[in-house]
Amino acid sequence: MSKPxxxxxxxxxxxxxxxxxHFVEHNYEVINxxxxAPDEKICRTIITDLTDLGQVHNALSMFSTGNRQEVAxxxxxxxxxxxYMVPNEVxxxxxxxxxYNILEAAANLGIKKVVSASSESSYGICFASEFFEPAYLPIDENHPQLPEDSYGLSKVVNEVTAEAFHRRTGMQVxxxxxxxxxxxxxYAPIKANFDDTDARLRILWSYIDARDVASACRLAIEKDGLGAVVMNLAADDSSSNRPTQELVDKYLPGVKDIRTPLDGRISLLSSARAKELLGWEYQYKIMEQ
Ligand SMILES: NC(=O)c1ccc[n+]([C@@H]2O[C@H](COP(=O)([O-])OP(=O)(O)OC[C@H]3O[C@@H](n4cnc5c(N)ncnc54)[C@H](O)[C@@H]3O)[C@@H](O)[C@H]2O)c1
Incomplete structure (x- = not known):
């Protein structure tokens, strides 16, 4: 039987x-x-500029035309x-x-599932010119998204684009x-800098190991019936060695709406939805790396 x-x-x-x-290790045929080009050859790479719909369509057609069921x-x-890495508009x-082009081409080629990288930056705190506190903690997917930067804005737009393609085709995104x-x-430089609790304030000390991101992506591809859905994805613990309550008392004193107990080093970004819908659990803990 051919690999998915x-x-x-x-x-x-x-x-x-x-x-x-991760996908190669789980017996998928993977195309990048x-x-x-990648530094390390893990699978086949097609050099493609995704801002060009013709290139995206052509690249995906190489693997889906006439055999659409094979693209999981x-x-x-x-x-x-x-x-702010490049000019805002870029x-x-x-x-x-x-x-947009990935979703458009996937829709036209009958590909039924897409996982898309959004960001906690879409909540707007990370790159705000004036720091502001969250409306409540921990932050779940219902928290307002208030970016002023074009990166966070692009992620909000992408989530809305995903919903539109789900409405158009029923595609799962x-x-x-x-x-x-x-x-x-x-990990090493972050752990060496643990005393500087200011350093990771803007991301509310959240983190997620790339290997745990990968497992969540595979679970999302293997699961049916999710529709268009957003999910936070972070480790359950924070990337600070200080107790979370201490960080909140020092940096976020205005947040009065605390929705779950801030025990130990608990993350301020809740992944409860990903756990519930995907059965995902994180494995890679900063203190063990
Ligand atoms: N790194 C983080 O902490 C973080 C946090 C939240 C979300 N994200 C999101 O996760 C994803 C991956 O982030 P990363 O840190 O691995 O970034 P990265 O810059 O290391 O990798 C992004 C890759 O996308 C490629 N790329 C960019 N524009 C392209 C285009 N037009 N056509 C084809 N390829 C293009 C780049 O060549 C690069 O290889 C991004 O969507 C990012 O926004 C990252």
């Missing part, structure tokens, strides 16, 4: 590499679409991954057009609002 096939975008990037590895889904991670155009993504080499 998954298309990953942004597989040449930091998180994407671990997603490629990225504008640049697309895991779309290609993006400019933060605000980030907005790249991220929103890439996502899972948008993960990811906490700060870490991987094996990125």
């Amino acid at each position: 096939r998954v298309i990953v975008t942004g597989g040449s990037g930091r998180a994407g590499k671990w997603i490629l590895k 679409l990225d504008v640049k 889904g697309i895991v779309h991670f290609a993006a400019i991954p933060e605000a 980030c907005f155009r790249n991220n929103t057009m890439s996502t 899972v948008s993960f609002r990811l906490g700060n993504i870490l991987w094996p080499e990125s």
Whole structure:
């Protein structure tokens, strides 16, 4: 029997590499679409600029035309991954057009499932010029999204685009609002800087290991009936060595609406929905890395 096939975008990037590895290890045929070649060859890469619908359509057609049932889904991670790396309009155009084109081509080719990388930056706190406190804690998916930067805005737009394609075609699109993504080499500098609790305030000390992101992506591709849905994705613990209540008392004293007890080093980004809908659990804890 042939292997199920998954298309990953942004597989040449930091998180994407671990997603490629995970799907290969779980016996998928994996194809990476990225504008640049990967450092390490894990699977086949088709160099594709996702802002060009012709290129996206053509690349996906190589794997889906006439054999559509073979594409189990697309895991779309290609993006400019933060605000103010490039001019605002470049980030907005790249991220929103890439996502639109992936969904448009998937819809036209009958591909039924897409996972899309959204971000905790869509809540707006991360890149706000004036820091503001969350409306309540922990932050779940109902929290207002208030970005002022074009990166966070692009992620909000992408989530709305996903809903439109679900309405048009019934396509399943899972948008993960990811906490700060870490991987094996990125833990040491954070742990060496634990005393600087200011450093990770803007991401509310959230994190998620790229290997746990990958497992959530696979679960989302393997699950049916999710519709268009957003899910926070973060480790259950924070990336600070301080108790969460102490951090909240120091940095977020105005937040009076605390919805679950802030025990120990609990994360301020709730992944309860991903756990409930996908049966996902995180494995990679910062203190064990
Ligand atoms: N890194 C984080 O902490 C973090 C947090 C939340 C969400 N995210 C999201 O996760 C995803 C991956 O982030 P990352 O940190 O691995 O980023 P990265 O920059 O390491 O990887 C992104 C990849 O996308 C590719 N890409 C960008 N624009 C493209 C285009 N137009 N066509 C084809 N390829 C294109 C790049 O070449 C790169 O290989 C992004 O969508 C990002 O917004 C990242």
